[in-house]
Amino acid sequence: MSSEKRELCLSGSGVTKVFGFGDKKTVAVDHVDFDFYTGELISIVGESGSGKTTLVKMLLGLTGVTEGDISFMGQKRDIRTHRKKKEYWKGIQAIFQDPFSSFNIFHKIDSVLLDCINMRGGRRLPKETKIEMMTEACSFVNLKFEELTNKYPFELSGGQMQRLMIARIFLLKPKILLADEPTSMIDACSRATILDMLMDLRRETGMMIIFITHDIGLAYYVSDSVYIMERGRFVEYGSADEVILNPKAEYTKRLLTDVPKIHDPWEFSRNKRYDFRKPPEAADGK
Amino acid sequence: MGKIMMEVNNLSTKYVTRFGEGVYAVNDVSFKVEEGRSLGIAGESGCGKSTLALSLMGYYFAPLHYIQGDILIDGQNISGRKPDDVRKNVLGTEIAYIPQAAMNALNPTRKIIRFIEDVVRAHNPKATKKDIYDLARERFEILNLEPQTLQKHAVELSGGMKQRTVIAVSTILSPKVLIADEPSSALDVTSQKMVIKMIHDLMELGYIKSMIFITHELPLLFNVTDDIMVMYAGQIVEKGSAEQMIFDPVHPYSKGLMGSILVPEGGTRDIKLTAIPGTPPNLKKPPEGCRFAARCKYVKPQCRMTAVSFEDLGNGRGSRCIVPETELREVYGHEQ
Numbered sequence: 321m322s323s324e325k326r327e328l329c330l331s332g333s334g335v336t337k338v339f340g341f342g343d344k345k346t347v348a349v350d351h352v353d354f355d356f357y358t359g360e361l362i363s364i365v366g367e368s369g370s371g372k373t374t375l376v377k378m379l380l381g382l383t384g385v386t387e388g389d390i391s392f393m394g395q396k397r398d399i400r401t402h403r404k405k406k407e408y409w410k411g412i413q414a415i416f417q418d419p420f421s422s423f424n425i426f427h428k429i430d431s432v433l434l435d436c437i438n439m440r441g442g443r444r445l446p447k448e449t450k451i452e453m454m455t456e457a458c459s460f461v462n463l464k465f466e467e468l469t470n471k472y473p474f475e476l477s478g479g480q481m482q483r484l485m486i487a488r489i490f491l492l493k494p495k496i497l498l499a500d501e502p503t504s505m506i507d508a509c510s511r512a513t514i515l516d517m518l519m520d521l522r523r524e525t526g527m528m529i530i531f532i533t534h535d536i537g538l539a540y541y542v543s544d545s546v547y548i549m550e551r552g553r554f555v556e557y558g559s560a561d562e563v564i565l566n567p568k569a570e571y572t573k574r575l576l577t578d579v580p581k582i583h584d585p586w587e588f589s590r591n592k593r594y595d596f597r598k599p600p601e602a603a604d605g606k
Numbered sequence: 607m608g609k610i611m612m613e614v615n616n617l618s619t620k621y622v623t624r625f626g627e628g629v630y631a632v633n634d635v636s637f638k639v640e641e642g643r644s645l646g647i648a649g650e651s652g653c654g655k656s657t658l659a660l661s662l663m664g665y666y667f668a669p670l671h672y673i674q675g676d677i678l679i680d681g682q683n684i685s686g687r688k689p690d691d692v693r694k695n696v697l698g699t700e701i702a703y704i705p706q707a708a709m710n711a712l713n714p715t716r717k718i719i720r721f722i723e724d725v726v727r728a729h730n731p732k733a734t735k736k737d738i739y740d741l742a743r744e745r746f747e748i749l750n751l752e753p754q755t756l757q758k759h760a761v762e763l764s765g766g767m768k769q770r771t772v773i774a775v776s777t778i779l780s781p782k783v784l785i786a787d788e789p790s791s792a793l794d795v796t797s798q799k800m801v802i803k804m805i806h807d808l809m810e811l812g813y814i815k816s817m818i819f820i821t822h823e824l825p826l827l828f829n830v831t832d833d834i835m836v837m838y839a840g841q842i843v844e845k846g847s848a849e850q851m852i853f854d855p856v857h858p859y860s861k862g863l864m865g866s867i868l869v870p871e872g873g874t875r876d877i878k879l880t881a882i883p884g885t886p887p888n889l890k891k892p893p894e895g896c897r898f899a900a901r902c903k904y905v906k907p908q909c910r911m912t913a914v915s916f917e918d919l920g921n922g923r924g925s926r927c928i929v930p931e932t933e934l935r936e937v938y939g940h941e942q
Contacts, residue, residue: 367794462883479885507650507822508866512881534794537825537868541875564870578795580825581869582852586799588806589829 327358329528330379330412330496334388337374337552348374350552351388356528358495363531363539363560366549367575372532375549376500379530380414381405393495410439413494417501419481423473429484430469433457436491457487461517479510486517493525500532515542536579540564548572608640609680611816612662612783617675617685619661622668629889631657633840635675636916639783644809644817646831646848648824648863652886654840655820656706659787662818663701665692680782680815698725702781702814706788709768712760719756721775729779742778748811749774749804766797770804777814784814788821802830824867828852833922836860839886839897842916846923856934857925859898896928904929904937 337349349371356362366372377383379390381399390397392411399405416422423432433454437443442450451465458465461483473481482502489497499518503511519542522529533539539546540560547557548571556569567573580586615636621629631654639645649655657670664684666672677685679700684692697703705711712721722742726733743753751767751774760768769789777784786805790798808814819831827834827848834851836844836859844857855861865880884901887893893900895910902909909928916926927934 367796477885508824508868509650509863509882511868512866512879513883515879516881535868536795536870537874540870541868541879560875561872565872575795576870578799579870580798580823580829581871582825582828582867583869583871585829586802588803590832 328355328391328394329358329360330354330356330390330392332379332388332390335375335378335385335390336387337371337378337383338386347552349378352552352554354547354554356496356530358528359526360545361522361529361531361543362545362547363533363543364547364549365533365536365539365575367534369551370549371552372534372549373500374552376414376498376530376532379498380412381408406439409494410492411495412498413489413492413496414498414500415482415485415489415502417504419478419485419505420474422485423481425472425474427473428469429471429473429476430454432473432484432488433491436488440492453491457490458484460490460521461487462513463487479506482506482510482514483517486514486521490521493527495527497521497527497529498532499529501534502531503538504533504535511538536564536575548575608642610638610678611641611680612639612818613676613678614638614662615676615678617658617661617677618673619657619666620671620673621657622671627890630892631840631889632661633892634916635842637835637842637845639816639818641815642809643833644819644831646827646834647818647820647837648822648827648834649837650822650863650886653837654889655822655837656787657840658837659703659785659818659820662783662785663692663703664696665689694728698776698779698781699729700781701783701785702776702779704773704776704784704786704789706791708772708776708789709760709765709792711772712768714759714761717757717759718771718775722756722778725775725778745778745813746774749807764797766793766800769793769797769801773801773804773808777808780813782815784808784817786817786819789819790826791821791823798826802826805830824852824864825869836863839892840889841897841926842924843898843927844925846921850923856919856923856931857898857927858902858904858934860925861938896926904934 331354333353335349335352339346339348352375364372378385392408397408399408434450437450437453455465458468463480463483476484503514506514518529531539531543543560545558546560546563547554548563548569550571555571556563556567563572567576617632617635619632621631623629635658637645647655647658660670662677664677664687667689672686675685676683684696719739719742723738726738742756746753746755751770755771763771790801793801809817819827821827831848834846834848835842838859844855844860851860852864855864862880862882882901887897887900895912896914899905899909914926914928916924918924919931
């Protein structure tokens with residue numbers, strides 16, 4: 321999605337979050353500036369405790385901003401009342417790490433999906449159209465609506481719930497999707513499926529996706545630009561190839577040497593170094 | 607060829623649910639680990655990796671039940687023993703086990719040295735405090751852990767530090783086999799590398815004779831172990847050296863699994879990830895034929911009919927597939 325006119329979608333200047341007062345003050349996010357453009361795919365990479373999740377919560381408006389401004393679609397964000405917040409959430413949605421705690425277990429799956437349709441202004445649509453929309457959304461993520469209707473979220477498996485989260489996004493079609501560690505609870509095989517779905521969705525709706533992850537391999541694979549976060553600050557940012565292949569910041573370099581790799585194993589690993597461009601047989605013979 | 611430290615023959619175990627149904631989580635597993643070598647076990651969640659780790663200890667308690675098979679550690683059979691006997695004579699000296707959340711196992715009200723005293727005294731009731739302290743201090747110094755840690759409580763240590771302490775405590779009696787079940791997956795990459803470095807040092811210094819390392823993270827497995835075994839639905843589907851398994855898998859399932867590796871290295875961005883559609887079979891009623899048949903791209907009618915046995919391909923390699931190796935390679939070649 322490299323459109324000629326880059327439309328500023330979400331930007332922030334000097335965004336800060338401080339928890340506690342006085343001696344117990346903890347600066348979780350420290351004067352962060354960013355400009356995210358429409359249709360971009362961005363990754364924010366950081367280890368645990370670097371302030372990634374706090375930043376997501378601020379972007380979503382789930383927690384207040386201590387200092388600084390966040391602008392959405394070129395205008396200063398205004399979420400002072402609940403009505404305005406709801407309006408804001410039409411444009412920005414999230415998928416969280418733990419699908420089990422993302423759903424209200426007292427609400428049936430039908431009502432979860434119906435809420436999305438209502439939020440998009442489809443409250444007055446006839447029932448058949450609504451069911452059609454829900455069926456379409458479910459089939460997009462390889463779920464069968466007939467099997468899900470009248471069920472509660474806890475009756476589904478983790479992978480199914482994570483896919484249902486994506487079905488919600490399909491119905492809502494937000495401008496921005498914040499994916500907070502969307503694949504850290506599922507294993508490598510299902511990860512590929514989830515990523516494929518998100519990419520399809522992005523192609524279809526042209527939304528911007530912000531991946532929040534600690535998995536630098538995932539960030540490199542999916543994103544256009546990567547932001548590396550350490551102790552509440554962006555220590556490095558740029559295009560994925562720039563940051564991952566030619567890291568400048570010390571922290572990024574350390575992160576990249578500590579991540580297990582297969583073509584350049586750790587110095588104490590007993591397995592051979594492989595030249596990536598050669599097929600495995602050729603590397604064997606040398 | 608080194609001395610065989612651990613040999614497992616046709617091991618099968620099951621869980622029994624409260625309705626009396628059997629869940630056959632480990633089915634006909636056989637392998638050998640030589641002295642000084644490490645074996646990795648990979649597979650998606652729910653394929654029986656962790657159950658295999660529990661079964662290998664020979665320490666069975668409900669709902670896990672032993673069905674058949676032998677576990678030989680340095681020639682000594684430990685299967686089918688009573689749990690009490692296993693705890694006294696096998697755990698600690700023959701086998702050490704590190705579960706995923708090992709760091710949460712430390713009682714916060716006790717000092718680290720007390721855990722070591724417990725471990726040593728369980729096997730040697732006459733050991734004096736002084737001897738134990740000397741042993742622990744020496745071991746901690748060799749492993750680059752501060753000896754002061756011994757006098758600390760668990761709450762004073764960070765996550766990575768706790769995990770390393772637990773590993774040091776559980777291997778204090780120099781066991782023959784270390785079974786590590788995702789020892790680093792709750793940690794961030796920097797602590798992970800330190801934990802792995804320590805396990806590596808333990809192996810190099812001969813404090814543990816061999817290791818079984820379980821994780822679903824394939825790049826990590828490649829960095830840690832000599833051999834890799836892939837499990838699917840309670841069975842071993844492929845076995846081989848780490849290089850062979852990562853770069854040149856044979857079985858369709860391992861092929862799919864290796865195609866989902868993500869690493870931050872140049873050139874990996876353009877490769878399309880392979881996703882394996884579908885879900886693993888229900889282990890209450892495992893399918894008659896090949897357990898992977900329902901998700902396999904190269905499935906043939908006879909795959910669903912008869913059970914597939916584990917074929918030795920030579921060079922320590924083996925695969926559980928009805929389609930011959932040459933034919934599979936031909937198909938893979940066409941796809942690229």
